[in-house]
Amino acid sequence: MRQILSRRLSVRNSGGGERMPARRRRIADRAADVVRPLAAAGVGAAVAAFVAACGGSSEAPVDAAEQAALIAEGKDTFRFDTFGDERFWTDTLKMHEVIASAVDPLTALSVGLKVDSEALPASLVEAIQAGAVDLTKPATTLALLRLDAVVGVKGTVETVNGVDTLTRVGITCALCHSTVDDSFARGIGKRLDGWPNRDLDPGAIIALSPALDADGKASYASWGPGKFDPRHNIDGKNKPVVIPPAYGLDGIHSVTFTGDGTELAYWNRYVAVAEMGGQGTVTEPRLNLVVQNGIEDLVTAKLPGLQAYQLSLKAPAPPAGSYDVGAALRGKAVFEGAGTCSTCHSGPQFTDANIRLHPASDSMAEPESPSYASRSATKQYRTSPLKGIWQHPPYFHDGSAATLADVVRTYDTRRSLGLTAQQAADLVEYLKSL
Ligand code: HEC
Ligand code: HEC
Numbered sequence: 155m156r157q158i159l160s161r162r163l164s165v166r167n168s169g170g171g172e173r174m175p176a177r178r179r180r181i182a183d184r185a186a187d188v189v190r191p192l193a194a195a196g197v198g199a200a201v202a203a204f205v206a207a208c209g210g211s212s213e214a215p216v217d218a219a220e221q222a223a224l225i226a227e228g229k230d231t232f233r234f235d236t237f238g239d240e241r242f243w244t245d246t247l248k249m250h251e252v253i254a255s256a257v258d259p260l261t262a263l264s265v266g267l268k269v270d271s272e273a274l275p276a277s278l279v280e281a282i283q284a285g286a287v288d289l290t291k292p293a294t295t296l297a298l299l300r301l302d303a304v305v306g307v308k309g310t311v312e313t314v315n316g317v318d319t320l321t322r323v324g325i326t327c328a329l330c331h332s333t334v335d336d337s338f339a340r341g342i343g344k345r346l347d348g349w350p351n352r353d354l355d356p357g358a359i360i361a362l363s364p365a366l367d368a369d370g371k372a373s374y375a376s377w378g379p380g381k382f383d384p385r386h387n388i389d390g391k392n393k394p395v396v397i398p399p400a401y402g403l404d405g406i407h408s409v410t411f412t413g414d415g416t417e418l419a420y421w422n423r424y425v426a427v428a429e430m431g432g433q434g435t436v437t438e439p440r441l442n443l444v445v446q447n448g449i450e451d452l453v454t455a456k457l458p459g460l461q462a463y464q465l466s467l468k469a470p471a472p473p474a475g476s477y478d479v480g481a482a483l484r485g486k487a488v489f490e491g492a493g494t495c496s497t498c499h500s501g502p503q504f505t506d507a508n509i510r511l512h513p514a515s516d517s518m519a520e521p522e523s524p525s526y527a528s529r530s531a532t533k534q535y536r537t538s539p540l541k542g543i544w545q546h547p548p549y550f551h552d553g554s555a556a557t558l559a560d561v562v563r564t565y566d567t568r569r570s571l572g573l574t575a576q577q578a579a580d581l582v583e584y585l586k587s588l
Contacts, residue, residue: 232347233305237456238452241433242430248365249362253323263340263341268333269342270304271303273301305334306327325430328345330356346470352397357381358377382394396546399469402541402542404465406503406508411526414531418461419460485577498537505536505538506537511535512537543558544558561585
């Protein structure tokens with residue numbers, strides 16, 4: 155795909171400069187309201203000015219009805235909008251041919267695709283329960299696509315010569331950043347937007363494309379579930395990162411593992427255009443990058459809603475009984491004391507992201523080759539927010555810590571904390587409670 159993509163990619167120096175849609179501008183005017191509490195909390199005036207300049211991302215609603223409408227629009231975009239990326243997934247990668255010929259529902263579930271049970275009519279639910287639906291036939295996948303029931307995959311099914319035919323297919327944000335609650339069966343249930351789909355194997359899916367040569371297929375197939383490399387088609391290097399949550403980000407003015415942008419819309423535009431293949435433009439002077447797909451812009455107008463929707467998604471609370479309350483209380487003291495965790499994981503979101511980024515060596519996943527930070531716009535790492543951390547193992551940007559116990563062990567060793575076994579265990583319980 156790299157070769158294919160680089161043909162569409164014109165790289166030149168650019169001044170960037172993004173026109174802000176009117177609604178967004180209005181919201182930015184209100185960023186000053188957000189800055190005041192920050193400044194009052196003792197964060198330097200420079201930071202406040204910085205936040206004001208970039209618009210912030212947790213503005214008070216302009217008016218409740220307008221805000222609710224914006225969020226509803228963004229939810230629709232997040233779930234169902236392809237930004238015209240069918241040009242890439244259909245015309246270039248020919249994924250519609252693969253799906254129609256080889257992807258029955260069982261295969262789809264096996265590469266981590268999820269089915270939205272609420273999109274299924276009662277008759278189909280009963281038929282599935284009665285075992286009367288053939289889940290080994292690609293035609294069943296087409297039926298699910300027609301119902302908009304495959305999370306993050308948008309298909310157009312038309313009747314050609316009396317036969318249901320998948321003519322176009324594209325992807326949406328929900329492909330990677332939504333999963334389901336498995337309430338119907340494994341992989342089938344109600345949507346959980348913002349939850350990273352760590353079962354999804356995007357590399358294995360892309361590797362099915364008939365448009366790729368053997369080398370291309372091999373590099374995509376090497377990524378594994380829950381991971382994606384959003385820099386691969388730009389710099390040609392190959393080391394994926396875990397798919398992060400898109401929830402719990404309100405109030406954090408630094409997005410991505412490397413803090414490349416000050417608001418979600420920055421990265422949403424990058425992914426929509428440079429990764430999904432949506433129709434529009436993204437420029438990033440720090441990476442000397444300009445990607446323009448087509449002549450229409452199907453992205454910009456949707457960014458304010460998309461951002462508002464993501465900011466409305468809260469990190470999920472830990473399930474009842476999932477941690478030991480007494481131990482967690484003791485663990486909090488370790489987090490703030492002997493563990494020194496709160497020197498970086500500070501404030502309500504457990505991150506100092508609004509104040510600073512960190513040198514690559516502060517990531518417990520470094521040194522790595524190639525270094526993910528070195529491929530980013532900032533060359534640094536953002537302290538990861540920790541709310542809802544129980545929900546999305548494995549940890550660190552490369553997924554190198556399988557469990558929270560591994561995280562604590564790694565910090566203990568690498569930062570020579572000298573924690574006792576009791577302190578380490580308590581700290582793990584605290585992390586599970588966030
Ligand atoms: C193919 C999988 C995939 C798709 C599709 C995708 N993303 Fe992501 N997303 C990722 C990965 C991987 C990262 C981590 C990149 C990084 O932080 O460097 C990420 C990062 C993010 C982040 C940063 C989270 C944080 O903690 O700062 C947000 C927000 C986000 N994506 C939203 C979206 C939206 C909105 C869309 C649709 C326009 C989208 N993503 C489409 C895989 C995907
Ligand atoms: C010097 C700053 C710093 C200190 C101290 C620190 N962290 Fe971190 N933490 C980071 C950074 C930066 C990342 C992102 C690293 C990455 O993804 O590669 C991170 C990531 C994490 C993650 C993974 C989050 C995810 O979404 O995968 C957890 C969990 C975590 N830290 C817990 C802790 C605990 C527990 C301590 C104390 C023992 C601690 N941290 C101390 C800076 C710090």
